[in-house]
Amino acid sequence: MALSGLDIFKMLPKTNCGECKLPTCLAFAMKLAGGQAKLDDCPYVSDEAREALAEASAPPIRGVTVGTGDKEFLTGEELVLFRHEKRFVNPAAIGVMLSDAMPDDEIEAKVQEAGKDSWERIGQQLEVKLLAVKCESGDAGKFKDVLAKVKGASDLAMMPMTEDPAVMSAALEVVGDDNPLLYCATEANLDEMGALAKEKGLPLVLKGTDIHTLAALSEKAMEMDLADLVLDPGTRNLKDTLESLIGIRRGALNSKFKPFGFPSIALPCEETDDLFFEGALASIYIAKYAGIVVTSSPEPWLQYPLQVEIQNIYTDPQKPMAVDSEFYEIGSPGPDSPVLVTTNFSLTYFIVSGEIEASKVDAWLGIVDSEGQSVLTAWAAGKFVPDIIAKFINTSGIADKVEHRKLIIPGYVAQISGELDEELPDWEVLIGPREAADLSTYLRQYVSAS
Amino acid sequence: MMAFEMPKETTDSRIREVTLGTTDVKVGGENVMPFCLFEGEMPNRPLIAVEVYDDNPQEWSPVVAQPLADVLADPVAWARKAQDEWGADIIALRLRSTDPKGDDNSPEEAAQTVKAVAEAVDIPVIVYGPEDVDKDGDVLKAAAIAAEGKNVVLGPAMEDNYKTIGAAALGYKQTVAAKTPIDVNLAKQLNILLSNLGVDTGKIIVDPTTGALGYGLEYTYSVMERLKLAALQQDDTMTQMPLMADVGVESWKAKEAKFPAADEPAWGDENKRGVMWEIITATTLLVAGADIVIMRHPDAIKTVREVIDNLMG
Numbered sequence: 001m002a003l004s005g006l007d008i009f010k011m012l013p014k015t016n017c018g019e020c021k022l023p024t025c026l027a028f029a030m031k032l033a034g035g036q037a038k039l040d041d042c043p044y045v046s047d048e049a050r051e052a053l054a055e056a057s058a059p060p061i062r063g064v065t066v067g068t069g070d071k072e073f074l075t076g077e078e079l080v081l082f083r084h085e086k087r088f089v090n091p092a093a094i095g096v097m098l099s100d101a102m103p104d105d106e107i108e109a110k111v112q113e114a115g116k117d118s119w120e121r122i123g124q125q126l127e128v129k130l131l132a133v134k135c136e137s138g139d140a141g142k143f144k145d146v147l148a149k150v151k152g153a154s155d156l157a158m159m160p161m162t163e164d165p166a167v168m169s170a171a172l173e174v175v176g177d178d179n180p181l182l183y184c185a186t187e188a189n190l191d192e193m194g195a196l197a198k199e200k201g202l203p204l205v206l207k208g209t210d211i212h213t214l215a216a217l218s219e220k221a222m223e224m225d226l227a228d229l230v231l232d233p234g235t236r237n238l239k240d241t242l243e244s245l246i247g248i249r250r251g252a253l254n255s256k257f258k259p260f261g262f263p264s265i266a267l268p269c270e271e272t273d274d275l276f277f278e279g280a281l282a283s284i285y286i287a288k289y290a291g292i293v294v295t296s297s298p299e300p301w302l303q304y305p306l307q308v309e310i311q312n313i314y315t316d317p318q319k320p321m322a323v324d325s326e327f328y329e330i331g332s333p334g335p336d337s338p339v340l341v342t343t344n345f346s347l348t349y350f351i352v353s354g355e356i357e358a359s360k361v362d363a364w365l366g367i368v369d370s371e372g373q374s375v376l377t378a379w380a381a382g383k384f385v386p387d388i389i390a391k392f393i394n395t396s397g398i399a400d401k402v403e404h405r406k407l408i409i410p411g412y413v414a415q416i417s418g419e420l421d422e423e424l425p426d427w428e429v430l431i432g433p434r435e436a437a438d439l440s441t442y443l444r445q446y447v448s449a450s
Numbered sequence: 451m452m453a454f455e456m457p458k459e460t461t462d463s464r465i466r467e468v469t470l471g472t473t474d475v476k477v478g479g480e481n482v483m484p485f486c487l488f489e490g491e492m493p494n495r496p497l498i499a500v501e502v503y504d505d506n507p508q509e510w511s512p513v514v515a516q517p518l519a520d521v522l523a524d525p526v527a528w529a530r531k532a533q534d535e536w537g538a539d540i541i542a543l544r545l546r547s548t549d550p551k552g553d554d555n556s557p558e559e560a561a562q563t564v565k566a567v568a569e570a571v572d573i574p575v576i577v578y579g580p581e582d583v584d585k586d587g588d589v590l591k592a593a594a595i596a597a598e599g600k601n602v603v604l605g606p607a608m609e610d611n612y613k614t615i616g617a618a619a620l621g622y623k624q625t626v627a628a629k630t631p632i633d634v635n636l637a638k639q640l641n642i643l644l645s646n647l648g649v650d651t652g653k654i655i656v657d658p659t660t661g662a663l664g665y666g667l668e669y670t671y672s673v674m675e676r677l678k679l680a681a682l683q684q685d686d687t688m689t690q691m692p693l694m695a696d697v698g699v700e701s702w703k704a705k706e707a708k709f710p711a712a713d714e715p716a717w718g719d720e721n722k723r724g725v726m727w728e729i730i731t732a733t734t735l736l737v738a739g740a741d742i743v744i745m746r747h748p749d750a751i752k753t754v755r756e757v758i759d760n761l762m763g
Contacts (some may be wrong), residue, residue, distance in 0.1 A: 082679070084672040119716060121664075215454035238760040242737075245487055250457045257454060276722075276729060276753040284757070287671070287737050300718030305663060305726045308706070309734060347666050354705050390509040408640040441551070 003053070011049035012042065024082070035059065035079055040234055043294050061252050062262050063090065064203050064291075066130065066181045067157025073129045075230070075291035076263035081249060084317050090263075091314040092286045093178045094100075094306055095130030095159060095294040099271045100137045100187055101148040107146065107260045111153045114298040119307060122346045128156070130295050135162040139169035147174045149325055154331035159183050159205075159294075165192035181292075183207075184232060187217055191193055194224045199305045203228035209233060211244045218259035229262040232294065236271050238281055242288055249289040263291030267404035270294075275302060282385055287313055320372035321346035327396050328353065331362035335403040338363045338446055340432065343370035343378045343387060351436045359440035361447055364402065386416050390423035399426075408432040408446075458489040463685040465678075465741070466652050467494065468692050470540060471574025471601055477655070477741050484737050485761045495576055495762045496736055498751055499540035499576055499744040500532035501698045504563045505547035505555075511525035511708035513724040514747045522668065525563050526570045533571045536751050540575040542744045543567050544699075548589045549580035557585075566735040576603040576627065576744070581621035594618040601685040603627050606657055612640060616647045627694060629657040632669045634676045634689070641688045653675030655742065656691045661708075662700035663731045670695065674739040695735040698746030725749045733757055 009029035020041040022028045031037035032053070039045060039053055063077040073093045078353050080086045096114045098107055117128040131406065133150055135143040147160060151174065158237055160171040166180060184205040185193035197204035206221055206229055214233050221229055233244035253262035268281035279302050285311055295302065315321055322344045330353055342352050343413025346366045358361050360397040370378035378384035393399075393407065405427045411434035421427045433442045467479035482490030483655075489737045493556040498567040506523040507515070521528035525543065532538040541717070543564065547555040550758055568575050579586035590604045591614065605627025612628065619626045626649055630636040637658050645651050658677065661670045675694055680686040701707055707727035710720050717723055732743045745751050 001690050046602075073681060082672070082675050083668070084676055116716075211453055211456070238757065239485075239763040242485060244487065244763065247454075251454060255455075259454070276749065276754075277756055279726050280729050280733045280757050283733045284737055287734050299722075300716060300721035301720070301726060302718075304706070304717050305723065305730050308664045309667070309730050312664065313671065313734075315668050317668070317672060347661070350665055354703070357705060400644045438551070442755050 001392075003033065003298070008032050008053060011045075011053055013044045013046075015044065017044065022334065030192060052341055060084045060256065060261055061249075062227065062229075063367075064181075064230055064263055064369045066093070066159075066203055066292075067178060068177075068179045069155065071129070071155050071157055072179065073157060073430075074091075075440075078249070078263075078289070078291075079253070081253060083313060087316040087318070088314045090291070091310045093292045094282075094303065094310070095156075095292060096128055096298045097134065097267075097294055098146075098150065099134045100139075100143045104149070107379075108153065108300050109150065111150055113300075114156065115154050115305075117298055117300060120379070121305060121308065121311060122323055124311060127313060128298060128303055130159055130181070130292065130294070130443075131156050132159040132161055135160070135164070135167055135171070138164075140167045142175050144170055147171055151175055151178065157181070161266035163189055163193075165189055165196060168193065168196055168384065172196070172200060176202075178204070181205060181230060185217070187213065190217060190220055190224075193222055194226050197228075198224065198226060201228075202418040203230060203271065205230045205232050207232040208234045210240070211247045214244075215259050218262070222259060231260065231262050231264045232267070233264075236267070238271065238284070241266055241271070241281075242284060245285060245289045264289060265292040265294065266290040267294045275299075277300075281305065283309055286310055308365050319448050322372035323349045323367055325367050325369035325392065328365045328367060329362075330356040330365050331360070331365050332356045333362040333401075335401065336450070337402065338401055338408060338443060339366065339398060339404075340364070340408040341368055341392070342365040343368055343373060343375050343384050345370065345372050345374045345378070347441040355436045355439040356443065359443045361443040363443065364398060366392060366398060367398060375412050379413050379416070384413065386420040386423045387415075389420060393424060393427070404450075406430055408442075410434070414430050456488060457716065459483070459683070459686075460489055461682045463682045464690065465681055465692055466690050468652055468655060469471060469601065470497075470603060470625065472599070473572060473573050473574075475539065480741075481682065482683065483675075484739050487763070490672070494741075496740060496758055497539035497742050498537075498755060498758070499542040499694075499742055500529075500530045500536060500538035500751060501744055501746045502532065502541055502543050502567065504543065504545050504560060504654070505549075505553055507546075511702065511720075513708060513721050514702055517748050525748055528737070529567045529571050529575075533573055536748050537755060538573060539574055540574045540742065541571055542578060544578045544580075544582050547587055548582075548585055550582055552580075557589045559597035560589055560751040561592035564593045564602070567695070568597045568602060575600065576605065578605055579625070581606060583608060583610045587611045587618075590615050591618040594622040594624050597624065598622045601625060603655055604682045605629060605655070607640070609636070609640060609643075612644055613647060614650050614707050616644050619653070620648055625653045625655065627655045627657050628691075629659060632659045632661065632666070632673050634673055634680070637673070637677060638680075638686070638688045643690060645688075645728060646695070651687070651691070654691045657694045657696060659699045660731070660735070662697070662704050663727055664704055664706055665700065665732070667731060667734060671734060671738040674735060678739040692740040692741035693739050694744065695732070695740040697728060697732045697743045698734065698742070698750075700732045700744060725752050725753075729753050738763075
């Protein structure tokens with residue numbers, strides 16, 4: 001059971017030493033209860049209290065790490081059912097499915113393509129994170145060969161898939177040191193598969209046949225002291241999988257049902273052969289709580305949209321996404337190209353840059369640091385005002401890149417143009433359109449007039 | 451052994467059931483969060499409205515223009531094809547030819563198209579103006595007259611023109627789509643204003659403004675979830691209107707949906723990428739609470755229909 005702030009306070013030293021960076025022990029206790037502080041931040045907590053509190057303050061959904069080094073990822077640790085309540089924490093990890101029954105060149109091509117599935121967007125690196133390798137041959141030797149080949153060609157985290165503990169044991173001779181996610185323990189093999197995971201200290205997927213058998217399986221696994229678990233309800237159709245994923249998350253958060261206090265995995269690749277439909281399933285499982293989603297194809301037309309969805313859904317609703325403050329080249333601008341400024345709210349940037357691109361007019365787009373706020377909000381908050389814009393223009397080096405001195409500002413802040421003229425005596429301030437949708441017409445007129 | 455019992459959220463509150471058209475097509479009526487059929491019911495499945503334009507769109511990506519090539523210039527043929535071949539539940543007719551920034555056609559001309567389309571299909575029709583605050587009033591009034599007796603959905607009614615559009619809907623017994631900029635309170639406020647004007651709360655659909663995948667999807671997602679939660683868990687009667695997501699038009703604005711692979715090889719095949727962009731925008735908003743999704747590409751429509759079929763099971 002979760003403890004209240006007051007329950008926790010009773011177990012703290014009550015010295016108000018401030019070393020946790022909070023003024024009082026009570027404030028620290030409240031933060032702990034809200035999941036916004038870690039017990040380790042208090043250097044003086046007693047061992048006794050530590051044990052009691054660790055149990056109570058453990059996140060309702062455990063974090064599980066898969067892989068090693070730069071390519072390891074963490075899944076789980078989620079705290080809410082709806083992202084607006086706080087935020088979703090560890091972005092869903094996308095996997096790509098391979099099999100030891102595939103021809104060598106297909107495996108090679110897929111591994112290579114999955115490795116290239118990496119895109120920078122708004123300062124974040126979006127990428128495929130997991131290679132699932134299924135033993136369909138039933139031949140441990142063949143499986144080991146394929147795992148060795150995949151491991152040699154990629155440093156992505158791996159998920160060897162077999163329900164035969166002997167085959168899994170053989171697989172671990174190849175990938176056992178790479179912290180792979182073992183797939184999977186079932187009711188039939190839990191004792192052996194669980195022992196294998198425990199011996200090597202590896203994360204393990206539990207696969208039920210529905211949410212109820214999964215609950216029973218997880219309870220048994222917990223009795224074996226297995227901790228790094230990932231839950232697969234074993235359902236293989238949209239309706240049942242969605243219901244199970246919701247049930248697991250609600251079970252962990254609303255019912256404090258311990259056997260569901262682990263991240264979940266969905267395998268849309270096993271639910272259909274149609275890639276559009278598979279993408280649709282994956283998109284629903286991303287939004288509705290799956291920590292890991294395994295797809296059948298590394299093709300970027302499928303993976304990139306899914307990655308953008310993950311970025312959207314896992315954005316912190318309290319912190320708008322911001323792009324870096326600098327001048328961006330839209331198209332191939334030269335010394336005569338128009339110069340525009342706007343704010344660094346990522347949506348503002350995307351929409352404005354998109355409309356400039358669509359106009360086919362090459363332009364310099366200056367992004368002023370407005371703490372991630374849109375034009376009107378930033379203006380109202382004093383973040384997109386003449387002195388800040390002038391400072392940005394003067395330090396940006398744009399004056400060396402263009403021969404003219406015309407600066408286009410968003411129509412919504414037309415009222416600052418006079419003051420901005422004074423701050424930037426060398427520049428002529430022009431008032432652009434209010435709506436980005438009208439930029440295209442505006443820029444074409446600008447170009448034909450000059 | 452602890453047996454697991456599914457935690458259920460039940461409520462006496464419901465989303466209002468709104469009748470569209472004249473052939474007993476209904477939307478809304480659910481007493482559960484999207485697709486949580488283990489704890490309640492969605493008596494009406496979410497509906498797919500298919501976009502039809504009246505101005506022969508020229509600027510579209512070939513990925514989406516090509517499959518529509520034979521009907522782009524003919525809204526009536528387009529609407530029939532959407533109904534007969536793609537299984538549209540609703541036609542979303544956009545009177546973009548009236549846009550003062552474009553062709554600036556007269557409301558009367560556009561009204562002819564409304565009448566022709568509404569008579570050519572058996573399914574309900576949504577009529578959207580050019581989204582110009584002033585022109586929309588005139589255009590939608592003409593549309594309301596032309597479609598009298600058809601119970602079409604007129605929109606978007608916005609803060610600055612809801613009186614004109616609301617009055618047209620009242621006068622000619624049509625339904626209203628109320629549009630506000632991605633904000634729970636503004637959405638609620640506009641519903642209150644419309645109902646103060648006399649519009650029946652059972653004849654309002656809420657369009658909370660759609661951000662496509664990569665372009666604010668998360669904002670629309672959370673606004674829809676919050677509107678649904680307020681409707682069902684707090685019994686807030688002014689948020690109990692069915693929700694509509696404008697998926698097609700927003701998805702196909704994204705450069706990621708339309709840039710050719712030749713320009714952006716890292717994004718892959720644009721023929722499939724653009725369709726996927728529209729599918730994900732639709733599916734994500736369906737699980738957030740959209741009761742109607744307005745869509746464009748036939749392949750995206752097909753896949754989203756399959757998703758709804760499977761979820762309603």
